Each structure stands twice: as C-alpha cells, then as structure tokens.
Amino acid sequence: MGRILPIAxxxxxxxPVAAHAADVKIGYVDLxxxxxxxxxxxxxxxxxxxxxxxxxxxxxxxxASLKARKEELDKKRLAMDEAxxxxxxxxxxxxxxxxxxxxxxxQKELSDEERDATAQIFKKMRALISDLAQKQxxxxxxxVNESGxxxxxxxxxxxxxxxRAYNAANKASAKK
Numbered sequence: 484m485g486r487i488l489p490i491a492x493x494x495x496x497x498x499p500v501a502a503h504a505a506d507v508k509i510g511y512v513d514l515x516x517x518x519x520x521x522x523x524x525x526x527x528x529x530x531x532x533x534x535x536x537x538x539x540x541x542x543x544x545x546x547a548s549l550k551a552r553k554e555e556l557d558k559k560r561l562a563m564d565e566a567x568x569x570x571x572x573x574x575x576x577x578x579x580x581x582x583x584x585x586x587x588x589x590q591k592e593l594s595d596e597e598r599d600a601t602a603q604i605f606k607k608m609r610a611l612i613s614d615l616a617q618k619q620x621x622x623x624x625x626x627v628n629e630s631g632x633x634x635x636x637x638x639x640x641x642x643x644x645x646x647r648a649y650n651a652a653n654k655a656s657a658k659k
Contacts, residue, residue: 611645
C-alpha cells in the first residue's frame with residue numbers, strides 16, 4: 484500500500500499535464516531568412532546597396548583627392564617656406580578630418596536606414612506570424628536565431644508560409 488499511493492499520486496498529477504501537453508503546438512520561423520526572401524526585403528537590400536555604392540564612390544573620390552594632395556605636398560615640401568608648408572599641411576589635415584566625418588556620417592545614415600527598414604518589415608511579419616499561428620492552431624511560434632532552437636521538424640517551420648503571406652500582403656511596398 485505504501486508504494487501504490489506515490490504511484491497513484493504521480494499518475495494523478497502527470498496524466499492531466501500530459502493530456503494538456505498534447506494540445507501544445509510549437510512552430511518556428513527564421514526571420515532573417517524571411518527578411519532576405521521577401522520582395523520588400525530584397526528591394527530594401529538593393530536600395531541600400533545602391534546607396535552604399537554611391538557613398539563609397541564619393542568617399543573613394545575624396546580619398547584619392549587627399550592622397551594626390553599629400554603626394555603633391557611631399558614633392559614640393561623642400562621648395563616651400565615653413566609658413567606655407569604648415570598652412571598646406573593644416574589644410575590637408577582639416578580635409579582629412581572632414582572626409583573622416585563624412586565617412587562616419589554616411590555609415591550612420593546607412594545603418595539607420597537599414598535598421599528602420601528591417602524594423603518595419605519585422606513589425607509586419609509579427610502580425611502575419613500571429614495570423615498564421617492562430618489559423619494553424621500553434622500555441623507558440625519561436626524565432627530560430629533568438630530562441631536557441633537547434634532543430635525542429637520541417638513541418639513546423641512557418642518561414643516559407645510567412646514569406647508567401649508577406650509578399651501577397653505587401654506587393655506595393657516591395658516596388659518602392
């Protein structure tokens with residue numbers, strides 16, 4: 484009788500928990516992959532790359548100009564008087580600081596724009612994930628990269644459905 488009571492008690496506790504666990508359905512989504520695959524994400528990526536390339540060309544031009552001016556100054560250094568040499572060196576230093584500031588400014592602008600575009604897309608995705616989860620009776624939907632999920636059956640991966648739903652719902656946004 485002493486052994487039966489703990490077993491009966493454990494069964495009484497575990498059977499309802501196990502029955503409830505059968506109702507739990509957990510899915511997962513890879514938001515980074517979805518971001519790269521949705522049309523709006525690809526469009527944003529192309530737009531940012533074009534802006535980066537334009538900024539990089541501007542910086543390359545500025546740096547080439549600075550390099551040419553420095554080489555010119557180095558060549559003419561011996562022919563200049565001390566005051567002129569100092570003035571030219573100071574001008575070069577100021578321009579170097581200006582170009583460094585321009586680099587930082589452009590880098591920050593690109594980073595901010597990328598962050599904003601990503602945040603807007605993720606916000607829209609979260610709403611779609613909620614809809615997909617409710618329609619398919621998922622109790623929880625995990626994000627692969629944030630949850631530490633190392634494996635999940637492909638049948639519980641909602642990423643492809645998310646991409647399809649996102650593209651269907653955001654056709655106009657992708658063309659911008």
